[in-house]
Amino acid sequence: MHRRVVPALLAGVAAMAVASPAMAATSAAAVSFQVLGDVAIPGNLTFGGATFGGLSGVDFNATTSTWRAISNDGSNHGPARFYDLNLGSSAQALRSAVSSSNVTGGLVPLLRADGTVYPSSATAGQDTVEPEAIRYDPTTKDVFWVNEGVHTSSLSVPPSVRESTTDGHLVKQFPLAKQVASPTATSGIRDGEGLTGITVAANGVVSYSTLAGPLLQDGPEPTATTGAFTRILGQSRALGWPVLSEYAYPLDKLPLADANGNGTNQVADILTVDATHYLVLERGTAPGQGNSVRLYEIDTSSAFNVVSFASLNGATFTPVTKTLLLDFASLSLSCGVANFSGLAWGPTLSNGDRSLVLVSDNGFDPNTPTRVLALDAHGI
Numbered sequence: 324m325h326r327r328v329v330p331a332l333l334a335g336v337a338a339m340a341v342a343s344p345a346m347a348a349t350s351a352a353a354v355s356f357q358v359l360g361d362v363a364i365p366g367n368l369t370f371g372g373a374t375f376g377g378l379s380g381v382d383f384n385a386t387t388s389t390w391r392a393i394s395n396d397g398s399n400h401g402p403a404r405f406y407d408l409n410l411g412s413s414a415q416a417l418r419s420a421v422s423s424s425n426v427t428g429g430l431v432p433l434l435r436a437d438g439t440v441y442p443s444s445a446t447a448g449q450d451t452v453e454p455e456a457i458r459y460d461p462t463t464k465d466v467f468w469v470n471e472g473v474h475t476s477s478l479s480v481p482p483s484v485r486e487s488t489t490d491g492h493l494v495k496q497f498p499l500a501k502q503v504a505s506p507t508a509t510s511g512i513r514d515g516e517g518l519t520g521i522t523v524a525a526n527g528v529v530s531y532s533t534l535a536g537p538l539l540q541d542g543p544e545p546t547a548t549t550g551a552f553t554r555i556l557g558q559s560r561a562l563g564w565p566v567l568s569e570y571a572y573p574l575d576k577l578p579l580a581d582a583n584g585n586g587t588n589q590v591a592d593i594l595t596v597d598a599t600h601y602l603v604l605e606r607g608t609a610p611g612q613g614n615s616v617r618l619y620e621i622d623t624s625s626a627f628n629v630v631s632f633a634s635l636n637g638a639t640f641t642p643v644t645k646t647l648l649l650d651f652a653s654l655s656l657s658c659g660v661a662n663f664s665g666l667a668w669g670p671t672l673s674n675g676d677r678s679l680v681l682v683s684d685n686g687f688d689p690n691t692p693t694r695v696l697a698l699d700a701h702g703i
Contacts, residue, residue, distance in 0.1 A: 360421030363692035371430030373401020380456035388412030397444030472517030
């Protein structure tokens, strides 16, 4: 039976513990996954005047039977955009669609406040966008999406959560906590590790977004022997979307590494289960090693609110707890484990299970297909 979504206050608990990112995750034996469909869309496909690819987020609106997927293109292979996907509203339609390549739908450019498209990230400066996740807002019927942010020696664009209409017009940008919104040489996001996921909870009353990796002041990135802490940011509609809570999320140590210990492990997306439980997608890569993708369920009920912590490095707090649900290497996927970057609940299946749909980021490599994967998620 599905957990019931109920409203929850964005508050931390008083209990604290010395936090270690190397804490082991437990496993959920009662949860299982079955592949419903797995399609590979050619990497050289041009659709709607833009290269189809770079999918980094996906969502399903059951009310309108609408699927949307966002591209992380910074207006270099077409306008910054999201797509409508033809995946259907029934389990049968979903299975049929994700067994063919006929999943593309309409293209919607994301627009700036003045109604113009975002310029290429090569010349955009402070207007640079790198869209990374998308969610339907059940209250306004708009979409929320995140801009990852940029932090290099020559350009610093803070990450952001934004709201746009379904035809791409910008409605607002949400405020973020100062630890994230004001990058410096020693604080803020690392380049390529800004906001990458977003979800809504309590029927749109709150939203949670995820940072891919640790802030500069929160400590080093994961290594082959140690994990790291990143943050989950909670925001409230009632007060104009300020960040009221932040939870520490313990990233795994590198699941893949080359002979020199090089590799990455980051949070790719987050998805609501109920008021205190969420799915988190972790993905790791290493030169010549392929992809590692793991799905965790996290519990925030005992996690300490670290929104006031300027740094997590050496601090004392209780992080979220995490339970491993799926290592994608255990699935029988004909094309192997792709760089899955976004996930969404789909229609309920005839057996009462939820369907779970994932999309992959092909990096706009013409030789790497975009993957759309549908799973029967039993026991969640």
